[in-house]
Amino acid sequence: HLGMCTLIVTIFTQNVRYTDDVGGNSSGNIIEDDDDINDVASMAGVNLNEESARILATNSELVGTHIRSCKDEAFLHxxxxxxxxxxxxxxxxxxxxxxxxxxxxxxxxxxxxxxxxxxxxxxxxHRLDSCKDECYEQSADVRSQLRFFEQLERMEKQRKDEQEREILLKAAKSRSRQEDPEQARLKQKAKEMQQQELAQVRQREANLTALAAIGPRKKRKVDSPGTTPSGTEVSGSTASSPASSSSPSASSRQYARQRITRVNLRDLIFYMEQERETAHSLLLYRALLK
The missing domain is CATH 1.10.20.10 (Histone, subunit A)
Known part of the structure; x- marks a missing residue:
């Protein structure tokens, strides 16, 4: 009730001041308005001075009692x-x-x-970000052209190797009694080629056998605050289900790796060239000499 009475008195005071400003009342009217305010306050049993002091003193005893200081730690030794x-x-x-x-x-x-x-x-x-302007169109792709030429060279080399292999195999299968030195050289080269192919096949089989003995490659788990030492993710007191742990997309979205920005010497030199303090410094010239 006290709060309601205070609100009524405040509204009444504002209305009286507004009428005084607009109408330009005389001093006699102002005295009558003050008497009306005092009558309303006395009827409600509210003392405006006491209420104002009580509002200002609310929680004043708690101000300045809780002081917490932080230790000033130096960055350098x-x-x-x-x-x-x-x-x-x-x-x-x-x-x-x-x-x-x-x-x-x-x-x-x-x-x-x-x-x-x-x-x-x-x-x-900014150096790593690729900015594509829609106003420009790509006229040529040199990388794709070079890749196409490399593919043509590989195909041509493969075709020549196959032709040479067929010639060597035909020379190795020939059983002519009178062999010229060129024919003997081709047979020897065909024999060496067959031995090399056999060694490659054996090496490939040995690698496959070793991989099968090692087993499938285990995927590296992303470190997360909800991972136990045994590698099982837990949520609260219940471990996660196999379905949730087997979904890599959900885990990657939940525990995304922090992006690492690599800075090189060129970035530092560019920064020093733009700064007024280091644009003509000896440190910049030393960095340019590296």
Missing amino acids: PGLLHRRILETAKKFGVTEVPMEAVTFISHAAQSRLRTVVEKVSTIAQ
Whole structure:
């Protein structure tokens, strides 16, 4: 009831102020309106000053009581960084460097390194992304043409090998008594070819036998937070069913691998060329010489 009365008094006050602004009432009317407000508040048994103080004091005793501080951890090793800063400061006549300055420089180095890594990673992603413009049409595919020519060369080489093989087999099957040196050479070459083919067949059979003895190749399971040491995925206290564990598409969608962006020296050089601080630095020239 107190809240409802307070709301009524507030609405009444706003209406009175609005009529005063619009109508330009005299001071006598303002006094009468104030008396009306006091009469309404007294009839409802509400003290506006006490209500305002009570609302402002709500939960004020909890403000500032729960204070939790986090430990300030340095990104770089404080001892080594302090020693390096002292070595540089002594050249300028500074003998003491407070640890607050060392921590501040460590945080600055961390922020700078984070910015560099983010920008270089963005450059590498732009380099890897293939942007296709619909306004342009492909006029030639050199890769497909080269692949076609390579296929023609393989077919031509295979045809020549088959012809040579047929000639050698015919020479090996001939039983003429008077053999010329060329015929003997062809027979010897045919014999070597047959031995080579037999060795290849034996090697292929040995490989197949070894693969059969090893067994089928096991697929590498994706590491997931719901995987037990034995390799069985669990959900809560119940293990997953074989149907759910045998579906690779569902598991790949659920536990997708994180995309890895590889950054090379060209990306770093491009970044250094675009930055004003490193565009003419000695570090950029050293990177270009590598």
